[in-house]
Amino acid sequence: MNKQTEIFNKLTKSKWMVDILFWVCVYFLDVLKFFGIYSDEPFLSILVYSLSTLLPSIVGAYFLYLFAIPYLYLQKRYFLFYSLSISSLYIISAYGRILMVHVAETLVRQGEFEQESIWEILTDWKILVIKYFPAIYLPVFMFLFMKFVLYFKKNEERRNNLEKEKSIAELNALKSQLNPHFLFNTLNNIYLLAIEKSPKIPEVIEKLSAILDHILYRCNSEIVPISSEITLLENYISLEKLRYDERLEVIFDKEIKQPVSIAPLILLSLVENAFKHGAGEDSGSPKIRILLKSENSRIDFQISNTISESKTLPENKNSIGLLNIRKQLDLIYPNNYNLEIIKGKSLFTVKLELGSN
Numbered sequence: 001m002n003k004q005t006e007i008f009n010k011l012t013k014s015k016w017m018v019d020i021l022f023w024v025c026v027y028f029l030d031v032l033k034f035f036g037i038y039s040d041e042p043f044l045s046i047l048v049y050s051l052s053t054l055l056p057s058i059v060g061a062y063f064l065y066l067f068a069i070p071y072l073y074l075q076k077r078y079f080l081f082y083s084l085s086i087s088s089l090y091i092i093s094a095y096g097r098i099l100m101v102h103v104a105e106t107l108v109r110q111g112e113f114e115q116e117s118i119w120e121i122l123t124d125w126k127i128l129v130i131k132y133f134p135a136i137y138l139p140v141f142m143f144l145f146m147k148f149v150l151y152f153k154k155n156e157e158r159r160n161n162l163e164k165e166k167s168i169a170e171l172n173a174l175k176s177q178l179n180p181h182f183l184f185n186t187l188n189n190i191y192l193l194a195i196e197k198s199p200k201i202p203e204v205i206e207k208l209s210a211i212l213d214h215i216l217y218r219c220n221s222e223i224v225p226i227s228s229e230i231t232l233l234e235n236y237i238s239l240e241k242l243r244y245d246e247r248l249e250v251i252f253d254k255e256i257k258q259p260v261s262i263a264p265l266i267l268l269s270l271v272e273n274a275f276k277h278g279a280g281e282d283s284g285s286p287k288i289r290i291l292l293k294s295e296n297s298r299i300d301f302q303i304s305n306t307i308s309e310s311k312t313l314p315e316n317k318n319s320i321g322l323l324n325i326r327k328q329l330d331l332i333y334p335n336n337y338n339l340e341i342i343k344g345k346s347l348f349t350v351k352l353e354l355g356s357n
């Protein structure tokens with residue numbers, strides 16, 4: 001952001017500063033207009049004439065902006081709104097001509113000259129409509145348009161901020177659902193090894209410590225490097241393989257042709273799902289095959305796990321974990337991902353394609 005843009009943003013944050021800048025610009029343009037019309041007049045006279053036009057514009061603008069629109073139109077008091085608004089067009093146009101004739105000209109004109117009476121000003125509709133109404137109300141309508149644009153922009157920013165805060169809150173809620181579930185499964189593994197007094201416990205705790213460090217301290221941003229997620233998956237797989245010994249076969253193939261970023265814990269959730277509902281429920285020789293590719297800012301992930309043929313997979317199996325994944329993907333990769341679930345008789349496969357984020 002350059003210095004000029006920064007100064008402009010600071011000025012426009014103040015509601016009254018915006019109004020002051022607007023009316024200063026209108027006054028400056030009026031001075032130029034009167035200077036073109038009365039080029040032979042002293043500059044002080046032009047300043048006074050311009051001010052006599054500016055004051056009615058300010059009155060008309062704030063009458064509509066602060067009273068008529070919010071308290072009449074927005075309250076659906078349409079008859080009163082249109083009645084007072086139309087009446088104000090006449091009254092303020094007449095007020096502008098009275099200022100010009102009986103104040104401005106009295107102050108700056110020299111010598112003897114004739115002036116219209118107040119009654120003549122009020123009854124001369126032609127001059128009010130043709131000359132004074134456009135001069136006074138053009139800045140009024142410009143002011144209201146500016147306020148509408150600023151109001152729309154402010155509401156749009158507020159809506160975007162609310163949506164962003166909502167997305168962050170939803171992501172945090174989804175992660176809070178994931179992490180305790182993962183921790184519970186891992187601690188249960190350690191408990192079983194402790195009962196067996198397995199010498200593998202220190203290694204398991206070391207792997208768990210690395211995983212928790214990643215989840216607690218390295219996943220606070222919306223996206224993380226794919227390399228850190230690979231390390232997380234490798235630690236998780238190593239931890240789970242300690243539990244299953246040689247009975248479980250895990251193949252993790254990686255084809256990372258260029259470094260990319262990814263939403264944290266998405267892949268871990270899919271891998272955890274495969275271990276829980278694949279290896280965890282297969283009493284034979286379960287197999288898990290993982291393939292991770294990245295090329296041209298895209299990520300392709302596929303994970304397959306065997307299913308025990310003696311058990312049928314219920315329709316809602318894996319639904320909680322996969323539902324959480326879909327919600328996170330909708331928030332972080334809207335319309336930029338594809339999640340495919342393939343249920344076979346002996347193989348459960350999940351394919352995930354992610355675009356650049």
